[in-house]
Amino acid sequence: MNIHEFLVTPSETARRDGPHSKIVMSSRVRLARNLKGVAFPGWAKKAERIRALEIIRPAVEQLPALKGAFSESMDNLTALDKQILVERHLISREHAAKNAGSGLVLNREESLCVMINEEDHLRMQALRPGLQIKQAWAAIDQIDSALEKKVEYAFDASLGYLTACPTNLGTGIRVSAMLHLPGLVLSEQINQIISAVNKLGLAVRGLYGEGTEALGNVFQVSNQMTLGEAEPDIVERLNKVLAQVIEHEENARGSLLEKKPKTVLNQIGRAYGILANSHSITSKETMNLLSFMRLGVDLGLFPDVERGLVDELFVITQPAHLQKQFSEKLGADERDLLRADMLRDRLRNVSRPLGAPPGHETGAKVDKPVEE
Amino acid sequence: MLCCVCKEKEATVHLTQIAGDKMQKVDLCEECAKQKGVNDPAGFSLADLLLGLGASQEMESASGVEVKCPACGFTQADFKKAGRLGCSQCYQTFAEGLEQLLKSMHKGTRHKGKVPAALRESQDLAERLKSLQKKLEKAVNEENFEQAAQCRDEIKVTKEKLAGISAS
Numbered sequence: 001m002n003i004h005e006f007l008v009t010p011s012e013t014a015r016r017d018g019p020h021s022k023i024v025m026s027s028r029v030r031l032a033r034n035l036k037g038v039a040f041p042g043w044a045k046k047a048e049r050i051r052a053l054e055i056i057r058p059a060v061e062q063l064p065a066l067k068g069a070f071s072e073s074m075d076n077l078t079a080l081d082k083q084i085l086v087e088r089h090l091i092s093r094e095h096a097a098k099n100a101g102s103g104l105v106l107n108r109e110e111s112l113c114v115m116i117n118e119e120d121h122l123r124m125q126a127l128r129p130g131l132q133i134k135q136a137w138a139a140i141d142q143i144d145s146a147l148e149k150k151v152e153y154a155f156d157a158s159l160g161y162l163t164a165c166p167t168n169l170g171t172g173i174r175v176s177a178m179l180h181l182p183g184l185v186l187s188e189q190i191n192q193i194i195s196a197v198n199k200l201g202l203a204v205r206g207l208y209g210e211g212t213e214a215l216g217n218v219f220q221v222s223n224q225m226t227l228g229e230a231e232p233d234i235v236e237r238l239n240k241v242l243a244q245v246i247e248h249e250e251n252a253r254g255s256l257l258e259k260k261p262k263t264v265l266n267q268i269g270r271a272y273g274i275l276a277n278s279h280s281i282t283s284k285e286t287m288n289l290l291s292f293m294r295l296g297v298d299l300g301l302f303p304d305v306e307r308g309l310v311d312e313l314f315v316i317t318q319p320a321h322l323q324k325q326f327s328e329k330l331g332a333d334e335r336d337l338l339r340a341d342m343l344r345d346r347l348r349n350v351s352r353p354l355g356a357p358p359g360h361e362t363g364a365k366v367d368k369p370v371e372e
Numbered sequence: 373m374l375c376c377v378c379k380e381k382e383a384t385v386h387l388t389q390i391a392g393d394k395m396q397k398v399d400l401c402e403e404c405a406k407q408k409g410v411n412d413p414a415g416f417s418l419a420d421l422l423l424g425l426g427a428s429q430e431m432e433s434a435s436g437v438e439v440k441c442p443a444c445g446f447t448q449a450d451f452k453k454a455g456r457l458g459c460s461q462c463y464q465t466f467a468e469g470l471e472q473l474l475k476s477m478h479k480g481t482r483h484k485g486k487v488p489a490a491l492r493e494s495q496d497l498a499e500r501l502k503s504l505q506k507k508l509e510k511a512v513n514e515e516n517f518e519q520a521a522q523c524r525d526e527i528k529v530t531k532e533k534l535a536g537i538s539a540s
Contacts, residue, residue: 034460039444043458119456141486148488154460155491160483162460166470167477171485228480
């Protein structure tokens, strides 16, 4: 079976719901592990990497939780396949660049994904919709405990799990949540929030992780420190911070509607106008506009649209997903035309947004400037 | 105050990170701050920045001679270039230089949290063995031979269990 037959359709994954999914798009916990006595993937010679892959892959495939999983060596995936996996947030951009000697094992539900020979021999992650980092930790902890019986990890009593990069040393854990924060961006509070979160020792990154832009008002918040703090404490700390960010985003949305309703409605109305009517649109513009449409859905301005449709469009309008639907190789300009065609088609039955959120009256008043 | 990256220009950007009871400070000039992406709210992480700084400073000051990992042949220069280590042995090889780096990067320098079950078991047994040996010594000193005999038996069982684990 190839990866395209295996993957669940974006329409189905986008409709998976979790707690706080209005603001928290997904939760993820990943663990970094290495084999004892084998050089880390970045330094190991090809033969040694292949040997590590041959030890790890069958061990992972045999785990009951990964029964019926998709398992493949990275050199058997095309560049397009890999890019699709990146756009689905199943593998990192770094892993997409790997070839022979690296591998991938992905379960049926797409809730467990193991990257073999990325930066470490093992990068295993559990994914959940909405805010469920505790559940994700429990799931990956179980996988890890089962796997440690089959392969011997590089572990040191005082330094913990040994990783290629010292930033992952100790627990090797990265707990993260992907947040949609249009309210904080529109109210210009986002930089304040980011620096506050940074000060607490947590990282804030863009849509595709390290060094990427925050497209579509989507931000990833994750722990940075991995040594000297136990996993449940890290999970708990992140949960507390996330609860605060969620609260700030909710407040920001509330006060925007209160104080600057026209600014918000204008953004949402224009986003709909362009998405539903354009004939050429880049993937970046699409994501930024879909973000406002998502906000419109959350505010009740599109009574006949579910959030799942917007989240599906987030995925299928991205370059590799778009390319996959057409047999001939597309240039960026052609993709922009086809993306616009697809959006017009998918939004043709969506009525334009209401003039005001249900229960709100806005009238013809101009927004008052807000005092700082 | 001079910028801690280029060590040439005056530092105008001051960053602070607090985690628990630990505070980390970095001072940068405007140019280096821009280069490190400090102004880009989405792409910045203090740990990455510290890693860059630490890799060039701490590792160098550790010792004058070039250290090479006996297990994988990795050198300090390789670490400076890649920011990653060669193998798990490297943590021992470069322990001295890494200590400061780990201190600046993490909450502590000792692992807390999950331990592979097999190791946890042998750690527990080793601790039990220690306390039994103390108990035996005390019993012998007090000429409590009945308890001493009991301790000796328990020590024997614990040692066998330990041997069983390390053999498997």
